[in-house]
Amino acid sequence: xxxxxxxxxxxxxxxxxxxxxxxxxxxxxxxxxxxxxxxxxxxxxxxxxxxxxxxxxxxxxxxxxxxxxxxxxxxxxxxxxxxxxxxxxxxxxxxxxxxxxxxxxxxxxxxxxxxxxxxxxxxxxxxxxxxxxxxxxxxxxxxxxxxxxxxxxxxxxxxxxxxxxxxxxxxxxx
Numbered sequence: 001x002x003x004x005x006x007x008x009x010x011x012x013x014x015x016x017x018x019x020x021x022x023x024x025x026x027x028x029x030x031x032x033x034x035x036x037x038x039x040x041x042x043x044x045x046x047x048x049x050x051x052x053x054x055x056x057x058x059x060x061x062x063x064x065x066x067x068x069x070x071x072x073x074x075x076x077x078x079x080x081x082x083x084x085x086x087x088x089x090x091x092x093x094x095x096x097x098x099x100x101x102x103x104x105x106x107x108x109x110x111x112x113x114x115x116x117x118x119x120x121x122x123x124x125x126x127x128x129x130x131x132x133x134x135x136x137x138x139x140x141x142x143x144x145x146x147x148x149x150x151x152x153x154x155x156x157x158x159x160x161x162x163x164x165x166x167x168x169x170x171x172x173x174x
Contacts, residue, residue, distance in 0.1 A: 013052055014073050015117040016063040018081065018103035025058035026088065026098070033139040035087050036061065047071045047079065053118045055125060056139035062121045064108070077103050118145070 020026050027033045033056045049071065053064040067073050085098040108114050122145070125137035135142045 011066070013050070013064055013066040013108040013114060013117075014105045015108055015113075015120075016065065016073065016077065016103055016105045017060060018063075018077065019060040019100045021097050021100050023059040026092075027056050027061075027139070028058045029092075030138075031091050032088055035091065036084055037139065047076055049076050052114070053121045053141040053145070055121045055137070055141070057124060057128060057130075062124060064114070064117050064121060073105055 027036065036056050037054075048068040050066040050068070051063070052066070053062075055062045065073075065076065067076050081099045081103075088098050089095055106117075108117055122134050122140060122142035125131050125140060126134055131137045137143075
């Protein structure tokens with residue numbers, strides 16, 4: 001397989017999707033989903049990235065985050081996958097790869113794209129039939145954005161949601 005070269009743009013949020021190997025629904029196990037929620041908090045503080053939104057689906061994860069120099073999106077995802085794989089092996093008592101080797105990312109360049117990505121993330125459990133309403137899914141940042149509550153302190157400028165423009169969010173999260 002040819003080596004894929006990832007292009008990184010500093011200062012932009014990224015909409016990321018990473019999938020469990022063979023799309024196994026491992027994150028139906030609440031212990032694993034809770035572990036995934038704890039992981040970005042640790043690496044966010046260590047690698048200084050801004051986490052804007054997330055959802056943990058049974059077989060994949062969506063993240064909306066802004067990496068901070070000198071770290072790239074590849075650095076963040078490498079650490080995320082490495083740690084979560086070790087923890088999943090420990091919790092389940094199994095070995096072998098957890099994640100597909102690659103992840104998909106898209107730079108978010110304006111407020112409309114940011115809102116679209118966040119809406120996609122938050123409505124994913126509804127579209128998949130896991131819950132009936134946005135905000136009802138336990139392993140999503142939707143509850144935080146909608147009601148000011150949630151398991152992670154998400155990064156955004158005013159504590160309620162999007163600021164005036166993309167640069168406001170990027171500057172304030174750093």
